[in-house]
Amino acid sequence: MNIAEAQDVKHFLLQSHDTYRELAERHHALDDRLHELNERHHLSESEQVEEVTLKKRKLALKDRMEQIVLEWARDHLSTTS
Secondary structure, eight states: OOHHHHHHHHHHHHHHOHHHHHHHHHHHHHHHHHHHHHTSSOOOHHHHHHHHHHHHHHHHHHHHHHHHHHHHHHHHSOOOO
């Protein structure tokens, strides 16, 4: 699957796959919070812990979303040899 196909699958899943859409929304919310934290000049110790935790959760969501894309593509896209 090339980059264009992957983008098409992601766009399709955002519209048609409830779990994928929920994961994407959670990923976006975590990204928004990380941007808030990054705009600060100094983070407290608890904010630093929150930042690391958010990054880990965001990465886990992205990994799960990518897994859904690959599974969907495997099941729905014909392979060309």
